[in-house]
Amino acid sequence: MNRKIFVSAKEVAHRAGVSRSAVSRTFTPGASVSEETRRRVVEAAEALGYHVNHLARGLMRNESGIVCLIVSELDTPYRASLIRALTRQLQSASKVAMLINTDRSDNSVDQALRQAISYRADASIILSGMPDKSITELCVKSGQRLVLINRDEQRDGALRINLHDREAARRAFIAFLRAGCRSFAFANSDVGTPSLMAREEGFRAAGREHGFEITIERYGPTRYQSGVVLAQRLLTREARPDAIFCANDLLACGLMDTARHQFRLTVPDDLCIIGFDDIEQSSWSSYNLTTFSQPVDRIAEEAVSWLAQPILSDENSCKLEAQLVWRGSVRGG
Amino acid sequence: MNRKIFVSAKEVAHRAGVSRSAVSRTFTPGASVSEETRRRVVEAAEALGYHVNHLARGLMRNESGIVCLIVSELDTPYRASLIRALTRQLQSASKVAMLINTDRSDNSVDQALRQAISYRADASIILSGMPDKSITELCVKSGQRLVLINRDEQRDGALRINLHDREAARRAFIAFLRAGCRSFAFANSDVGTPSLMAREEGFRAAGREHGFEITIERYGPTRYQSGVVLAQRLLTREARPDAIFCANDLLACGLMDTARHQFRLTVPDDLCIIGFDDIEQSSWSSYNLTTFSQPVDRIAEEAVSWLAQPILSDENSCKLEAQLVWRGSVRGG
DNA sequence: TTGTACGCGTTATCAG
DNA sequence: CTGATAACGCGTACAA
Numbered sequence: 041m042n043r044k045i046f047v048s049a050k051e052v053a054h055r056a057g058v059s060r061s062a063v064s065r066t067f068t069p070g071a072s073v074s075e076e077t078r079r080r081v082v083e084a085a086e087a088l089g090y091h092v093n094h095l096a097r098g099l100m101r102n103e104s105g106i107v108c109l110i111v112s113e114l115d116t117p118y119r120a121s122l123i124r125a126l127t128r129q130l131q132s133a134s135k136v137a138m139l140i141n142t143d144r145s146d147n148s149v150d151q152a153l154r155q156a157i158s159y160r161a162d163a164s165i166i167l168s169g170m171p172d173k174s175i176t177e178l179c180v181k182s183g184q185r186l187v188l189i190n191r192d193e194q195r196d197g198a199l200r201i202n203l204h205d206r207e208a209a210r211r212a213f214i215a216f217l218r219a220g221c222r223s224f225a226f227a228n229s230d231v232g233t234p235s236l237m238a239r240e241e242g243f244r245a246a247g248r249e250h251g252f253e254i255t256i257e258r259y260g261p262t263r264y265q266s267g268v269v270l271a272q273r274l275l276t277r278e279a280r281p282d283a284i285f286c287a288n289d290l291l292a293c294g295l296m297d298t299a300r301h302q303f304r305l306t307v308p309d310d311l312c313i314i315g316f317d318d319i320e321q322s323s324w325s326s327y328n329l330t331t332f333s334q335p336v337d338r339i340a341e342e343a344v345s346w347l348a349q350p351i352l353s354d355e356n357s358c359k360l361e362a363q364l365v366w367r368g369s370v371r372g373g
Numbered sequence: 374m375n376r377k378i379f380v381s382a383k384e385v386a387h388r389a390g391v392s393r394s395a396v397s398r399t400f401t402p403g404a405s406v407s408e409e410t411r412r413r414v415v416e417a418a419e420a421l422g423y424h425v426n427h428l429a430r431g432l433m434r435n436e437s438g439i440v441c442l443i444v445s446e447l448d449t450p451y452r453a454s455l456i457r458a459l460t461r462q463l464q465s466a467s468k469v470a471m472l473i474n475t476d477r478s479d480n481s482v483d484q485a486l487r488q489a490i491s492y493r494a495d496a497s498i499i500l501s502g503m504p505d506k507s508i509t510e511l512c513v514k515s516g517q518r519l520v521l522i523n524r525d526e527q528r529d530g531a532l533r534i535n536l537h538d539r540e541a542a543r544r545a546f547i548a549f550l551r552a553g554c555r556s557f558a559f560a561n562s563d564v565g566t567p568s569l570m571a572r573e574e575g576f577r578a579a580g581r582e583h584g585f586e587i588t589i590e591r592y593g594p595t596r597y598q599s600g601v602v603l604a605q606r607l608l609t610r611e612a613r614p615d616a617i618f619c620a621n622d623l624l625a626c627g628l629m630d631t632a633r634h635q636f637r638l639t640v641p642d643d644l645c646i647i648g649f650d651d652i653e654q655s656s657w658s659s660y661n662l663t664t665f666s667q668p669v670d671r672i673a674e675e676a677v678s679w680l681a682q683p684i685l686s687d688e689n690s691c692k693l694e695a696q697l698v699w700r701g702s703v704r705g706g
Numbered sequence: 707t708t709g710t711a712c713g714c715g716t717t718a719t720c721a722g
Numbered sequence: 723c724t725g726a727t728a729a730c731g732c733g734t735a736c737a738a
Contacts, residue, residue, distance in 0.1 A: 043516055044493065044516035045514075045515060046490070046493060046715095048715055048716090049715065058724085059726075060715090060716085060726095061725060062725080064716065065717095065723090068717075071717095072724095073723075089511045089515070091487060091490045092715090093432075093491070093493060093714095093715050094491045094492045094493070094716095095432050095493050095715080095716090096432055096730085097715080097716055097717070098428045098730095099426075099428050099429055099731065100715085100716045100717045100729080100730055101716085101730090102377050114453060114456065114457050115653075116453075117448070119453075121448040123447065124446075124447050127447070127472055127473070131473070131474060136471055136492070137473075138470065138471050139460055139470045139472040140460070140469065140470075141464060154424060155469060159428065160426060160427070160428050181378075182377060182379045183376055183377035183379070264657060293659075297657055297658040301658050301659075320448075321654060324626060326626075326630050326634075326659040326660070327659070379731095381730090381731055381732090382732065383731080391709090392708065393731090394708075394710080394732095394733080395707090397731095398708090398734095401734095405707065407707060410707080425732080426732065428730095428731080428732090429714090429730075429733090430731085430733075432715065432716090432733095433713085433734085434714095434732090
């Protein structure tokens with residue numbers, strides 16, 4: 041089981057009739073080796089099936105090439121597409137992703153970061169939860185880079201990537217208003233993530249400014265089933281809303297399905313809906329959901345390019361815009 | 374950028390006033406250390422923020438604890454849920470997942486396996502594509518474990534996990550027959566993965582046995598949009614099918630949406646549909662799709678528990694059943 | 707139980 | 723350009 045017998049540089053050197061250093065240099069970009077030596081080394085390596093030991097190299101160079109992705113509920117469409125974008129970008133930057141699955145508890149995020157430290161990861165990217173301050177400080181002090189995506193809290197030395205959630209919420213309200221809606225609601229989970237709350241507050245604020253009170257309902261995790269429950273709560277109210285902004289697309293799908301199949305409402309005639317994330321399902325013709333797109337490629341790009349740069353300042357924040365994707369769940373457009 | 378300053382066992386030893394091996398023993402389960410020494414070491418480690426260097430440990434023990442997950446299109450619902458199940462199981466087994474994203478080319482799978490070798494991964498789990506035989510042989514020879522999920526090809530020393538695709542296809546046909554369908558079609562992508570082809574052939578064979586000729590259509594990647602195209606091709610035929618078995622749920626969703634919204638058909642009255650995978654969306658009320666469930670937890674369990682066992686034989690194959698999940702897209706039930 | 711000494715596979719350094 | 727040698731941080735055989 042633990043009897044692994046990988047071929048080492050020593051064996052390659054022996055076969056090629058050169059020193060170990062020559063082998064090392066052959067596989068180190070920018071090192072000076074004669075064409076002849078390189079040829080012989082490469083030939084021997086090929087024949088033996090030699091591959092540089094990244095564990096040992098990382099030990100020496102003090103740079104493992106590993107970047108930890110810390111995430112919960114990674115089977116959720118938005119998370120999955122973000123992970124895909126990140127792994128791709130990391131690979132182009134000659135890094136490799138280590139994936140750590142957490143549950144919603146902050147404790148498990150701490151545990152994940154310890155794992156990252158143990159593997160001497162060059163960086164950690166946190167997509168879910170929020171680790172304890174002491175642990176992030178340890179990371180930064182140890183020279184590990186830290187990226188926080190859609191987590192709002194401030195952490196010295198970390199890069200924070202966020203969306204303009206409030207602005208988006210405001211635009212959602214305006215869109216509803218233009219569609220002639222007069223009774224507004226916000227459907228949220230009870231998770232309370234900063235970005236989710238920012239959408240809620242932005243929407244409420246926009247309503248207030250125009251003299252409307254927003255009905256707010258929160259329930260469960262940020263998933264389809266919660267959307268079902270939220271629909272049942274919101275659509276049985278005395279003053280039934282004719283416009284619902286959902287904290288994300290999964291909630292919106294659940295809510296839309298329930299509005300149609302259980303309450304026999306027509307979208308967008310009886311009810312306008314806007315979501316958030318622009319997951320693939322939102323473009324499916326059963327939903328055709330107007331929503332805000334998370335620029336996952338941009339997010340991944342920002343994160344990875346920041347990792348490649350030398351550290352500039354303690355306070356590093358990156359705000360990206362969420363673009364409104366017009367589809368058929370809002371009148372007008 | 375590469376100035377990392379993690380605390381080492383040496384520093385902990387110094388602070389605790391013991392030797393470096395005492396520190397090592399403290400963090401090695403089953404080693405003999407006195408209670409007093411352990412206490413002092415742990416205290417010092419805590420204060421300094423020490424974490425065992427898994428790179429160095431892996432180098433010594435010849436066991437990195439890393440397991441590579443090689444996958445393409447990881448933002449697809451089925452893949453994402455499988456990855457989630459695998460990472461969870463791996464973590465419970467004190468292993469960690471390294472995620473490598475490939476495109477559909479076999480070349481990129483080879484590249485991924487080289488990466489796995491470089492990091493001295495204890496094992497590689499392949500979810501997409503098929504690597505070259507020479508490379509898999511190198512893995513096995515080097516003592517790296519290999520798991521192939523839903524890839525049919527035979528590889529010495531590797532564990533193959535497969536589903537009873539043919540059986541499932543047969544049951545799908547019987548279900549259609551009982552529902553009173555008389556004109557059958559199979560909607561496939563043109564990817565040609567063994568498991569996809571097995572479903573196609575199993576369905577065709579079942580049809581033949583009952584004296585029916587199956588219409589087969591193939592198009593594009595195994596995704597929603599291909600389902601749209603397949604619907605357009607199948608539903609404009611002179612003899613329109615009243616039963617379509619789709620190679621997977623994504624195709625089924627695209628096909629169902631198109632049948633309803635573009636062709637104004639009612640499911641299951643005008644058209645019965647069965648999918649494969651039981652992705653979350655299939656249970657959404659817009660689809661309510663009858664389908665076969667991929668037992669992702671079982672698959673992950675089989676894979677990870679095999680990794681923990683000593684190698685038993687060269688030929689290791691595991692066949693799992695795909696359970697039929699009855700919903701509303703087939704009459705009767 | 708504890709400490710010393712060595713080896714794991716690399717790369718960086720330095721003399722040739 | 724090349725080869726010898728010293729690290730890197732850890733586990734462990736061995737002696738105390």
